[in-house]
Amino acid sequence: xSRVAVLKGGRSLERQISLKSGARVQDALERLGHDVVGIDxxxxxxxxxxxxxxxxxxxxxxxxxxxxxxxxxxxxxxxIPYTGSxxxxxxxxxxxxxxxxxxxxxxxxxxxxxxxxxxAFKELGAADALPAIQERLGFPVVVKPSxxxxxxxxxxxxxxxxxxxxxxxxxxxxxxxxxxxxxxxxDLAVSILDRAEGGRPLVLPVVEATPHEDDxxxxxxxxxxxxxxxxxxxxxxxxxxxQDLALQVWELLGCAGFGRIDLMLDRFDxxxxxxxxxxxxxxxxxxxxxxxxxxxGIGFDELIGRVVELAL
Ligand SMILES: Nc1ncnc2c1ncn2[C@@H]1O[C@H](COP(=O)(O)OP(=O)(O)O)[C@@H](O)[C@H]1O
Ligand SMILES: [Mg+2]
Numbered sequence: 001x002s003r004v005a006v007l008k009g010g011r012s013l014e015r016q017i018s019l020k021s022g023a024r025v026q027d028a029l030e031r032l033g034h035d036v037v038g039i040d041x042x043x044x045x046x047x048x049x050x051x052x053x054x055x056x057x058x059x060x061x062x063x064x065x066x067x068x069x070x071x072x073x074x075x076x077x078x079x080i081p082y083t084g085s086x087x088x089x090x091x092x093x094x095x096x097x098x099x100x101x102x103x104x105x106x107x108x109x110x111x112x113x114x115x116x117x118x119x120a121f122k123e124l125g126a127a128d129a130l131p132a133i134q135e136r137l138g139f140p141v142v143v144k145p146s147x148x149x150x151x152x153x154x155x156x157x158x159x160x161x162x163x164x165x166x167x168x169x170x171x172x173x174x175x176x177x178x179x180x181x182x183x184x185x186x187d188l189a190v191s192i193l194d195r196a197e198g199g200r201p202l203v204l205p206v207v208e209a210t211p212h213e214d215d216x217x218x219x220x221x222x223x224x225x226x227x228x229x230x231x232x233x234x235x236x237x238x239x240x241x242x243q244d245l246a247l248q249v250w251e252l253l254g255c256a257g258f259g260r261i262d263l264m265l266d267r268f269d270x271x272x273x274x275x276x277x278x279x280x281x282x283x284x285x286x287x288x289x290x291x292x293x294x295x296x297g298i299g300f301d302e303l304i305g306r307v308v309e310l311a312l
Contacts, residue, residue, distance in 0.1 A: 012063030
């Protein structure tokens with residue numbers, strides 16, 4: 001058994017989800033017999049790590065700092081092994097625009113997009129390019145900050161008059177904003193778990209999220225607003241394609257340990273498009289990753305135990 005520090009909370013907008021993930025992870029590790037210390041991540045992180053002297057850190061943080069490579073960099077500096085992806089994969093996953101460029105360059109289907117930082121609008125007149133962008137992407141167009149999760153700051157603009165407001169909203173969450181083609185279809189997530197013995201990672205059953213029709217993704221993280229089906233009702237061929245595609249993205253971005261790839265299945269032509277990769281997917285009792293593991297016969301405690309072993 002090991003001494004494990006569970007890093008949770010932090011100052012990101014996903015703090016509350018992280019506290020829930022962290023508490024659940026702590027309980028599981030205690031049941032497994034580990035010596036567990038929980039750390040709410042803040043300015044004293046380095047000192048608290050030194051004091052706790054863990055053999056391994058379980059990073060149960062989402063969003064800024066915890067999922068973008070910052071905390072991982074601090075753990076590298078402290079010489080403490082940690083769960084999940086390394087610094088560079090975290091950086092690639094946390095920045096949706098960067099991840100989408102990697103995918104597009106590698107020929108992996110991701111919805112067509114344009115992305116700008118605020119300076120482009122303030123100093124380079126990017127607003128003048130909006131008609132051409134809208135012409136290419138069509139309506140509705142999805143506007144989202146490059147570096148947020150949990151659908152924060154994301155809006156669907158139904159016509160040109162809604163684009164400026166959506167951009168302002170997205171820029172209030174981050175400096176880089178993405179205008180993306182809307183895929184009318186089904187929301188799929190593929191979770192991946194590395195194997196201790198090495199080799200091809202375990203690709204877990206596909207989860208489908210079905211948000212309630214009226215309010216789509218703005219409400220998808222509210223309990224009861226979204227239903228999850230796992231395994232998703234897909235043909236074997238589509239399941240295989242979704243899993244293969246997710247694994248390709250996992251390898252392309254250099255992920256490790258565990259992670260979740262979000263995709264859309266176009267309802268008109270059955271094409272799959274990758275939206276993003278999550279280096280640290282939610283681990284709460286309503287989160288998708290634990291549901292997928294459960295469908296594969298891996299209970300929560302076993303899942304958490306495996307993720308820690310991988311880090312060691
Ligand atoms: N281009 C798109 N077309 C259709 N739906 C989208 C699109 N982008 C995002 N969504 C919806 O919003 C949800 C969240 O988007 P995503 O890009 O995964 O960001 P995050 O999960 O980090 O907030 C998706 O699961 C999907 O339901
Ligand atoms: Mg997502």
